[in-house]
Amino acid sequence: MPTQAHAYAAQSGESPLAPFNFQRRDVGPGDVSIDILYCGVCHSDLHTARGEWGGTLYPCVPGHEIVGRVTAIGGDVTDFAVGELVGVGCMVDSCGHCPSCEASEQQFCETTGMVGTYNGTDTISGGHTYGGYSDHIVVKQDFVVKVGHDEKDLAAVAPLLCAGITTYSPLRHWKVGPGQKVGVVGIGGLGHMGIKLAAAMGAHVVAFTTSPDKVEAAKALGAHEVVISKDDAAMAAHANSFHFILNTVAASHDLDRFMVLLRRDGTMTLVGAPEHPHPSPSVWNLLMNRRSLAGSPIGGIAETQEMLDFCRDNGITADVEIIPIDQIETAYARMLKSDIKYRFVIDMASLKQQPA
Template sequence: MTITVKALQKTGPDQPFQVADLERRDVGPRDVLIDIKAAGICHSDIHTIRNEWGEAHFPLTVGHEIAGVVEAVGAEVSGFAVGDRVGVGCLVNSCGECDACAQGEEQECSGGKGKKVGTYNSVDVDGSVTQGGYAQKVVVDDRFVLRVPDALDFAQAAPLLCAGITTYSPIARWNVGEGTKVAVLGLGGLGHMGVQIAAAKGADVTVLSRTLAKEETALKLGASRVRATTEDGFFRTHRGEFDFILNTISADIPVDDCLGLLRPRGVMAVVGLPPEQQPVGFNALINGSKVIAGSNIGGIRETQEMLDFCAEHGLGSWVETIGIDDVDAAYDRVVAGDVLFRFVIDTATFEDAPVG
């Protein structure tokens, strides 16, 4: 048996979104059926469904920032009950047996039976292509369901399942906290969460942007100051100023110059993914014994830790809520940088929408 729900789909990269019937699998013994209340729009959704990264499987429903309410649970599920507030992020399965999975780092699953499976556009264990959260409901293995604390509004919580954990994980890994001088490079969907989280951990946060246009907003988010990287002599003036740089920019940057902003043994954690390769001079790393590190979302355990941390400290994504008819236009606005800071789809707008 299957469950039929309404979902936003594209049949090709240049086609508009349309409402379609989507078949979800029936609830198995270890499954949770979630009535989706909010679905965040991530730039990865745009890259994928516009086939900018290649290998998009159409027709396709994207969305890996999902928040909602449990509608049903399988017979073997003990951790969740009908009515619970829950969320789903970028993963819906992993092998559960490799070293990474055993350590709670499912995002680094090395494969095997039941390999790592993304929330959308990924081949599931049954050979089907996963379909994401721009829909009324989703069925997910209970191992990949998160609890959304009562303090978090669904619309604010949904983007945390990607943007929140993407920035929280490297901040936690590199022990950012009291006494740490942090620079957040870029103030977009990722950067605005990085500022909030680092500041809540007690760090002194500086936002680095091309201009001072977002200075007022950055200060409201918890930054102590904003610096414009286009100022004359910027990289010389601020050389050796920071312990930690969170690079959220998905575009070319002068990597060696940015590394020069770090103190000896400083770390630049990269979470933005530019389309082009970035050149790195080894001398910029060796001189000062500096580190450049990548970070890929986080495991389920750490994602829950992030949600609880955000609830405890009153943090959430800054969002603009839209209906299902607004998504095509929202994509163009995301690409143009015209949103503070995330769009979230109110899935209640599916209710009266005709299919087709």
């Protein structure tokens, strides 16, 4: 039978998130039911809840950085058992049979498009999907991943399901590794993960920031060098030298300042989605040195599992601040001011203290 879920939801783009009850579907043959222990707070949550990207379906229950414990499995489930620690990221369904899905690149599903963990079309129950700001979730086993970190680290694992895979995927795709000079632009929720991951992959990591007060913090994350990107001389000293640059900044800015830092055949990949378009980069900076400008979203399910295993093996988690769910609006306000190092995570046990 369907089960009642307790959650926090936005009823409109202007209303604050507040307690909300709804029905989760019954556990089907291929489903996994998960008691949500922690849910990370992504900037996408705020944009969607506020209707800033358009197309928000209300009530909106955000949250796609989910870690929890399996409480029930369907009869056809073979990869998971009750009691296991698991994660759910940004998607919960796709067509399953197009070339991208067959390659475990479900984020690029060519038939239906991926189904978002929240604000997506619910292909099973109808209506739209509700995310991780809730006490439990029911997900197809094909979109659940195993968490191998110690249970004491679960809160810091949650952001890996979005911020982690968003930065891991391009680093892997462009084959970042030893002997390479890699730049990471921006030191926030995404950037701090990019620094940790690139360093663990063996690259020489240079962090770029506009804030001098972030220099020591970037080095503590694993950056070998830190450049203040407003300093023309410091930027010029790195011209034509980078194999790869991961640009995590989600605000419109001058891409040419970084394009000229790439060496021959170097690539800068954008993972941040700005509210307003970037100024168009100079074609000449692309032509010269055969440079490339690319973009990358999240990774597929197999790559997400690979990322979690890599982070487990290398002792990598996100730097987090744990909050009760009734502080979500305060967290959103602080996010807008970049007043967080580097990711908020909701302790979902706090939901039990909220009105039913």
